[in-house]
Amino acid sequence: MSKIQPKLLINGEFRTRGQADAIPVINPCNGETLWEQPACGPDDVAEALAAARAAQASWSKVHGWERGRILRAVAAEMRARTEAIATALSLEIGRPISQAAGEVGAAIEQFEWFAGEAERLFGDVIASRQGGRLLTEHEPVGICAAFTAWNFPVNLPVRKIAPALAAGNVILVRPSEQVPMTSTLIAEACVAGGVPAGVVQLLLGRAEQVSPPIMAANEVRKISLTGSTRVGQMLMSEAAKTVKRCSMELGGHSAVVVCADSDVEAAATQCALFKFRNAGQVCIAPNRFYVEESVSERFLSKMQSEAEALVLGDSQDMATTMGPLTLASGRDKVERLIADAKEQGARLVTGGKRPEGRNSGYFLEPTVLGDVPDDAAIMSEEPFGPVAPVASFSDFDEAIERANSTPYGLAAYAFTGSQSKAEALSRGLHAGMVGINTFMIAHAEAPFGGVDHSGMGREGGREAIRDYQNTKLTHMMAV
Structure with missing residues (x-):
C-alpha cells in the first residue's frame, strides 16, 4: 500500500x-x-x-x-x-x-x-x-x-x-x-x-x-x-x-439520557460501543451522559468493563478494537478536557492516560468519568475523542433541559422502557436526529443533519x- x-x-x-x-x-x-x-x-x-x-x-x-x-x-x-x-x-x-x-x-x-x-x-x-x-x-x-x-x-x-x-x-x-x-x-x-x-x-x-x-x-x-x-x-x-x-x-455534542426504567446494562453496552467507535472521533458520537441517580453506579460499572475490554493497537492488526486518535492535536485536546474535569471534581473511573508501552502514535486509553459537574469544560466543548463524561439526574424534565444546554443540535439519544417517556424524549430533545434505545440514526434513505450551531x-x-x-x-x- x-x-x-x-x-x-x-x-x-x-x-x-x-x-x-x-x-x-x-x-x-x-x-x-x-x-x-x-x-x-x-x-x-x-x-x-x-x-x-x-x-x-x-x-x-x-x-x-x-x-x-x-x-x-x-x-x-x-x-x-x-x-x-x-x-x-x-x-x-x-x-x-x-x-x-x-x-x-x-x-x-x-x-x-x-x-x-x-x-x-x-x-x-x-x-x-x-x-x-x-x-x-x-x-x-x-x-x-x-x-x-x-x-x-x-x-x-x-x-x-x-x-x-x-x-x-x-x-x-x-x-x-x-x-x-x-x-x-x-x-x-x-x-x-x-x-x-x-x-x-x-x-x-x-x-x-x-x-x-x-x-x-x-x-x-x-x-x-x-x-x-x-x-x-x-x-x-x-x-x-x-x-x-x-x-x-x-459540530455536535450529543447528549444521552438514560432512565432507570431502561435495561441499564444493555444501554451501557451500546453507549460504550458507540462512544469509543473510531476512538470517539464521530460527529454524532454520544458525548454527555445523563443517567438517573438510582442506576448511575450500575451504568458506570458496565461502561468501565466495556472500556477496559477494548484492545488498543495498530490499525492493521485484526485483534485491535480501538486505534489511536488521528491527530496529535486531538489527543492534546482530550487530555486537557480530562484534566479540567478532574479539577472540577469529576471521578476518574477508568483510563485517562496514554497507554503504557506505546511510545509512538497518538494513543489514549478509553476513559470514563463519573460525577462530572455541568460546569466542567467537557460538558460544553465537544471532545472528539475516547472519553465518556457521566453525570446523574433525579428529575426527568431537568435531564432534558441539561441535555439541551449547548448551542449544538446534531444528535441526541435516550434509553427508556416507557413508551410515554420515549415520546416525550423524542419531542423534548432539541436535535436534528434522535435515537431512542438505539444509536442507529444514519441511513442512506433517511435525512441526516442538525440544527442551530x-x-x-x-x-x-x-x-x-x-x-x-x-x-x-x-x-x-x-x-
Whole structure:
C-alpha cells in the first residue's frame, strides 16, 4: 500500500503533481510518513473550474435514467475496491482494519439510493385559478463544491457526490489533507464507473490555497461542508458574497439520557460501543451522559468493563478494537478536557492516560468519568475523542433541559422502557436526529443533519437531493 500514490483528478486526468508543494501524510499509529500527496495551487483550481463549467453544460442535459445507471456503475466499482479503500482509510486515520470496510458499504448504499432518486426527479402540474397550468420543474443548481473532514473519509464525500450527480450537477471535492489516498480511490471508482471528465474533480491540497478561489467563483452555486462550526461560519461568510447555497454538517455534542426504567446494562453496552467507535472521533458520537441517580453506579460499572475490554493497537492488526486518535492535536485536546474535569471534581473511573508501552502514535486509553459537574469544560466543548463524561439526574424534565444546554443540535439519544417517556424524549430533545434505545440514526434513505450551531440542510433521504436543485415555476397558458 505504501507504494500507492495519491492523485489529483482535474478534467478527467489523474495527476501526481500539483502547483503547490507536496504534503506528507502521517500514520497516526506510529508517526511515520505514509505517502506524500500532490497539492493544488490557484492555477490548478482555475483549470478545474473551467472544466466544471464545460461539464455542467453537458451533464445537466443527461437524462436522470442515464445518471442513475452511471451511479450504479460507480457503486459496483466501489464494491470491487472495498479492500483497497478500507486499507487506505485504516492507515490514514487509524481506524481498526476490522471496522473499516463497513464505511465503504455505507457509501455504496449512498450511490445506489441516489441512483434511484435520479430516476424520479418529477415536477408537478397545478391547475391555475387564472387559467392554464402551473408547472414546477426541478433543475440542477449548478457547479457544487464539497469540503469534507477526515473522520469518515469515504462516507462524507460520497454523501455529497452522489446527490449532486443525481441532480445533474458537477462537483469539486476538496477533502481533508489527512485522507488523500482514500479520496483518490473514490475518484478512481467514479471515473471507472463512467462519470464524464470534469463532472467529479478531486482537488487535494491546503485549504488556504484551494478554498478561496472556489468560494470567490460566482459560477459555483452551492457548497457543502462537513467540519467544525468555526469553519462553517467562515465559509458561510464567504458564500454570502456570491449568494451561494450552503449545506453544513457542523459540530455536535450529543447528549444521552438514560432512565432507570431502561435495561441499564444493555444501554451501557451500546453507549460504550458507540462512544469509543473510531476512538470517539464521530460527529454524532454520544458525548454527555445523563443517567438517573438510582442506576448511575450500575451504568458506570458496565461502561468501565466495556472500556477496559477494548484492545488498543495498530490499525492493521485484526485483534485491535480501538486505534489511536488521528491527530496529535486531538489527543492534546482530550487530555486537557480530562484534566479540567478532574479539577472540577469529576471521578476518574477508568483510563485517562496514554497507554503504557506505546511510545509512538497518538494513543489514549478509553476513559470514563463519573460525577462530572455541568460546569466542567467537557460538558460544553465537544471532545472528539475516547472519553465518556457521566453525570446523574433525579428529575426527568431537568435531564432534558441539561441535555439541551449547548448551542449544538446534531444528535441526541435516550434509553427508556416507557413508551410515554420515549415520546416525550423524542419531542423534548432539541436535535436534528434522535435515537431512542438505539444509536442507529444514519441511513442512506433517511435525512441526516442538525440544527442551530450544528448546521443546516440534510444529507441522505429524499430531502437531500432538493438541496442540489432549483425549483422553476412556469405558468403555461393555452396558445
